[in-house]
Amino acid sequence: MELKKSNKIFVAGHHGMVGSALLRRLETERFPNLLTCGRSSLDLSDESGAAKFFAEAKPDIVILAAAKVGGIKANNDYPVEFLLDNLRIQNNVICSAFQSGVRKLLFFGSSCIYPKLAPQPIRETALLTGALEPTNEAYAIAKIAGIKLCQAYAREHGANFISVMPTNLYGPNDNFDLETSHVMAALL
Numbered sequence: 001m002e003l004k005k006s007n008k009i010f011v012a013g014h015h016g017m018v019g020s021a022l023l024r025r026l027e028t029e030r031f032p033n034l035l036t037c038g039r040s041s042l043d044l045s046d047e048s049g050a051a052k053f054f055a056e057a058k059p060d061i062v063i064l065a066a067a068k069v070g071g072i073k074a075n076n077d078y079p080v081e082f083l084l085d086n087l088r089i090q091n092n093v094i095c096s097a098f099q100s101g102v103r104k105l106l107f108f109g110s111s112c113i114y115p116k117l118a119p120q121p122i123r124e125t126a127l128l129t130g131a132l133e134p135t136n137e138a139y140a141i142a143k144i145a146g147i148k149l150c151q152a153y154a155r156e157h158g159a160n161f162i163s164v165m166p167t168n169l170y171g172p173n174d175n176f177d178l179e180t181s182h183v184m185a186a187l188l
């Protein structure tokens, strides 16, 4: 599907590193119809709140960069939150997007979805062929569920919902907290 300047694009997680970078790029490219909503006014883990937002705002395109994100320590210390928060956010956004007629959705997976001992360089076919890295297993399982939900909507309903798998990212608006940040941000 071609991106049109008139498209209403919802960037979920626009205060975060990835969401803010994509928003800056879309603003630079002069997309006039950008939609954002911070967590203080819309908690995407709230199913009815998310459904209401999508039904009223009716975006054409969704960039789903809202997630519970953290480094090795946070992932290892809080597997319940990394599993549940991410499942809730992504389920609510992906399902509401489908129900409100969103034409394209981009979901952010992560390279940690692949088995810990996957042959390098990692191929997409390595998914679900072996055990995950235990420290971020909960987060990776949530991400795999999000990817599979997008694929299921595509297969069952023809939805144009796709996923990308970034490796380690760093940049403006990164999290530099030593307890919760990724390795690169912690080193910086």
Ligand SMILES: NC(=O)c1ccc[n+]([C@@H]2O[C@H](COP(=O)([O-])OP(=O)(O)OC[C@H]3O[C@@H](n4cnc5c(N)ncnc54)[C@H](OP(=O)(O)O)[C@@H]3O)[C@@H](O)[C@H]2O)c1
Pocket: 012, 013, 014, 015, 016, 017, 018, 019, 038, 039, 040, 042, 043, 044, 045, 064, 065, 066, 067, 068, 069, 089, 108, 109, 110, 111, 165, 166, 167, 168, 169, 170, 173, 174, 175, 182
């Ligand atoms: N960073 C990396 O190296 C990396 C690598 C691979 C994949 N990814 C993926 O890329 C995506 C974006 O990551 P990021 O590094 O940009 O993370 P981030 O900087 O932590 O940003 C996440 C954003 O999600 C928002 N958010 C969290 N819970 C929410 C909720 N319940 N309701 C509404 N908004 C909520 C946060 O809001 P607040 O600002 O209010 O906290 C924040 O703006 C994630 O899916 C992540 O898994 C990132």
